[in-house]
Amino acid sequence: MQLIQDPPADGPTNMQRDLDLLETLGDEPLLRFYQWSGNWASYGYFQSEADAIAHFPNADLHFVKRPTGGGIVDHREDLTYTLLIPKSHKLAQGQRADSYYQIHQAAQRALTACGLRSQLLEKEEGEGPACFVHPVPGDLIDATTRKKLAGAAQRRTRHGLLHQGSILLPGLIDSPFSSSFYQHLQEALAEG
Secondary structure, X not given: OEEEEOOOEOHHHHHHHHHHHHHOOOOOOEEEEEOEXXXXXXXXXXXXXXXXXXXXXXXXXXXXXXXXXXXXXXXXXXXXXXXXXXXXXXXHHOOHHHHHHHHHHHHHHHHHHOOXXXXXXXXXXXXXXXXXXXXXXXXXXXXXXXXXXXXXXXXXXXXXXXXXXXXXXXXXXXXXXXXXXXXXXXXXXXXX
């Protein structure tokens, strides 16, 4: 599995980078970690910017549309990653729910290796347009507080599977935790 760690960039640059990588994806999965330059929130492909702004009416945020679905994500305190899977790979050929669960099982193993207990959510909880207040099956929740820790959205194209994920970890973004998590996630995904 190839690994890319990109420097912080603005929202449009980050989203375009994912699309460019998907269009040029070879035969090997690619895992990209990235950060945001400035205060950004992203919203799913089927949402409007007006809805995203309405959800954060007084926040000092810029907004960008993701090429994947899902809810509104505030990226000021998350670890953001993209997993790109070639069309020939079994994860790209199966059902969306199956690939979502398998990728989040790897994220769960990585969080466990970093000392955070989490569990895969089995049924939908909460409601609303914000990703982290509306967990869906396959999302990761904190095993103690039951708050959502990780969510993602996917898109399939003729090139393969684009999985854009977010791990909400307030206070841990610029700590040694993030590099440890990156390493453990790469290992867990490579294990399958």
